[in-house]
Amino acid sequence: xxxxxxxxxxxxxxxxxxxxxxxxxxxxxxxxxxxxxxxxxxxxxxxxxxxxxxxxxxxxxxxxxxxxxxxxxxxxxxxxxxxxxxxxxxxxxxxxxxxxxxxxxxxxxxxxxx
Amino acid sequence: xxxxxxxxxxxxxxxxxxxxxxxxxxxxxxxxxxxxxxxxxxxxxxxxxxxxxxxxxxxxxxxxxxxxxxxxxxxxxxxxxxxxxxxxxxxxxxxxxxxxxxxxxxxxxxxxx
Numbered sequence: 744x745x746x747x748x749x750x751x752x753x754x755x756x757x758x759x760x761x762x763x764x765x766x767x768x769x770x771x772x773x774x775x776x777x778x779x780x781x782x783x784x785x786x787x788x789x790x791x792x793x794x795x796x797x798x799x800x801x802x803x804x805x806x807x808x809x810x811x812x813x814x815x816x817x818x819x820x821x822x823x824x825x826x827x828x829x830x831x832x833x834x835x836x837x838x839x840x841x842x843x844x845x846x847x848x849x850x851x852x853x854x855x856x857x
Numbered sequence: 858x859x860x861x862x863x864x865x866x867x868x869x870x871x872x873x874x875x876x877x878x879x880x881x882x883x884x885x886x887x888x889x890x891x892x893x894x895x896x897x898x899x900x901x902x903x904x905x906x907x908x909x910x911x912x913x914x915x916x917x918x919x920x921x922x923x924x925x926x927x928x929x930x931x932x933x934x935x936x937x938x939x940x941x942x943x944x945x946x947x948x949x950x951x952x953x954x955x956x957x958x959x960x961x962x963x964x965x966x967x968x969x970x
Contacts, residue, residue: 747900774955785861785946785960786901793956801956833900837955844889844955848900 745770749834749849756821756828756856764819764852766834773839775817776846779803780831789832792817793839821854829856859885861961863947869967870937878932878964880947885959887949890923890930895944895963904945905932937968 747768756762768775774793778786788801792811806825811817821828831853835846864879880890888909893901907914907923907930914921920933934941944963951957 749900776956783866783962785962786948787960788956788958791956799956835900835955844891844950844958845903845906846891846893846901846955846958848902851898851900853898 747834747836747847747849749832749852752850752852754852754854756854758856759823761820761822762854764821764832764834764854766817766819766849767815768817768834768836768847768849769815770836770847771814772836772847773814774837775811776835776837777801777807777809777817777819778833778835780833780851786833789819828854830854859883859959861885861947861949861959863945863961863964866962867965867967869969872937872939872968872970874937876934876937876941876966876968878945878947878966880930880932880961882928882949885928885949885951886925887951889950890921891948891950891958892919892921892930892932893946893948895946897944901946934966939968939970942967 750765776791777789790809792798808820834849860883862881891906892904895901905921907921918935922931944965946963947961948958
């Protein structure tokens with residue numbers, strides 16, 4: 744079945760450590776996204792990529808980095824520079840182009856900083 | 858600044874009744890509006906998309922309306938069931954491009970048996 748796979752589902756990190764969250768999709772979608780979700784707030788866009796080897800900052804990119812070396816993969820690194828990294832992280836994909844704004848989400852990764 | 862408000866954080870209704878969820882926005886001119894369902898600890902799932910020139914959209918027991926004059930969308934679930942219990946998110950899109958979606962914080966719906 745086609746879909747988006749995020750791993751790990753749960754991750755614990757000590758302060759000062761970088762962590763990388765994995766996101767893989769087999770939907771053949773061009774565009775991929777990373778969102779952060781905090782209690783009582785809407786999803787906020789961290790980074791997005793519309794094609795391989797290209798990505799753009801979203802609304803809250805500080806303290807995060809991404810890469811897009813393959814169409815299927817869009818990993819997110821939460822660096823030690825991110826001041827409040829504990830959150831639920833969601834990866835999504837969509838078909839590129841106008842009028843195809845529907846997002847397909849993964850199951851999420853919950854990061855807790857100890 | 859742009860603002861999206863979804864009615865009350867939580868809504869409880871009796872099984873079989875119609876649930877009505879509200880999404881209001883200000884300082885925004887969306888071309889599209891989307892609704893998603895999110896279960897606890899899981900990613901959102903797309904339900905419906907409505908365009909600015911459409912007044913109403915239906916899918917099985919779901920109905921969405923979009924009033925650009927009132928700057929409001931209503932999301933209805935008819936003949937609600939306990940399995941409909943979840944958080945429902947609205948998302949506004951100014952240009953039909955997913956990278957510009959702005960999400961509301963969601964309404965948690967509980968359907969009581």
